[in-house]
Amino acid sequence: MVTDAPSPAPPVGLRESKKQETRQLISDVATGLFLAQGFERTTIAEIAAAARVAKKTVTNYFPRKEDLALDHQDAFVASLAATVTGRPTGESALAALRRAFTDAAAAADPVAGFSGPDFARMIADSPTLGARLRDLHDLREAALADALADATGVPRDDITPRTAAALLGAVHRTLFQRIQDLTLAGQDNERISATVLTEAHRAFGLLEPALADYATA
Template identity: 65%
Template structure:
C-alpha cells in the first residue's frame, strides 16, 4: 500500500511538472496572454480538466512555485538559529540565494523575465505574491516578538519592558519586503539588460549590503 501511494504521488508530480514545462515553453514562444489552456493540455497530452485540477489559475502555470515564494521570508525567520536576529537570518539566506543564482530571488533567465515583463496579468500576479510574502513575514515577525518577550527562568522577577506597538511587526515586514522587492526587480532589470548571472551577482552583492545596512539602521532600535 505504501509503495502504491508513493508511486501514485510520484506520478502526480511528474504530470504536474510536465504540464508546467509545456506551459512555460508555450508562454515563452507565444506570450502568456495569447496561450490557451487547451493548447497547454494538447502539448502535455492531458485533458484540459487535468491542467485546471493541478493549476486552478492560469498564472500558476507560469509562477508555479508561488507557495514557496510567499512563505520564503517567513520560513527563514521561523527557522533561524537560536539567538539569531531575524534580519541577520534574512541577510544570510538572501546572500546564499544570490550566490546560488536562485530563481526565488529573481534569477529566472532572460526569456522568462521577458515573458513576465510583457504580460500585464503575470506582472499583477507577481505583485500579489510579493504582498502575500510580506504578510507572511509580518506574521512570522509577530510570532518571533512574542517568543522573545516570553519570560524565562533567567528573567528577573518583576522585570518589565516597554511593549512595542501592535503595528511593529507589520512595519518591520513592510520595510524588509520593500528591500526584498527592490532586489528582485533589480535582478530582473539586469537580466533583461543582458547581464550574465555572474555579473548580476557581482553588482547585487554591494547593493544588497547597502540595503541591509539601511534596514539595520531603521530597525536597530526595534524589538526582534
C-alpha cells in the first residue's frame, strides 16, 4: 500500500513569521474592539472570536488583557535605559535623555506618548490601563536606575543612581502625561510637539544643577 509521506516541518523562520502574523492579527483585532466599545467592556472571548482563534491562543500571546492594549510596553520599559547605555562618549545621561526625548517628540513617537485621540481616551477611561501604565513607568525607571548604576560602577541598590533615575523618570512621566492631555484636548501632533519641545527644555533644565555631568560616558 502506498502512503503519503509526512509533510516536512516548515522552516523555523516561517514558523516564527506565522507566529508574528498571528500575534499582530490578535493585537489589531483587540485594539479595534477596545476603541469601539471600551477596554473594560471587551472580553478575551470576544477578541478570540473576532480574530477567529482559540481563547487560549490569545492568552498564550498576551498573558494579560492589558498587554493587548499596550503593545509597545517592552520598548517603553527599555527606552530610557537603552538611551543611557548607547550614549556616545562625552555625553552625560541627562544630555542623552534630553536628546532622545527631543527626537521622539519631533517624530511624534507613540512610545513618547503620541497615541492619537481615540487611544488616549481609551486609556483615560480605563482604571485598569491607567494602573498598568503607572506600573510601566515604574519598571522603566527601575531599568534606568540599573543602567545608571552600571554606567557609574556602583552597586545597583546604591541610592545615587536610584535617585537620579527617579528625577529623570519624573520628567518623562510628566511629559508623557502632558502629551496625553494635549491629545485629549484636541490638539494635533504638530502642535503638541511644538509645545512639549519647549516645555521639555525647561523641565530637563531644572535637573541641570544636579545632573549635568552625572554618568558621562
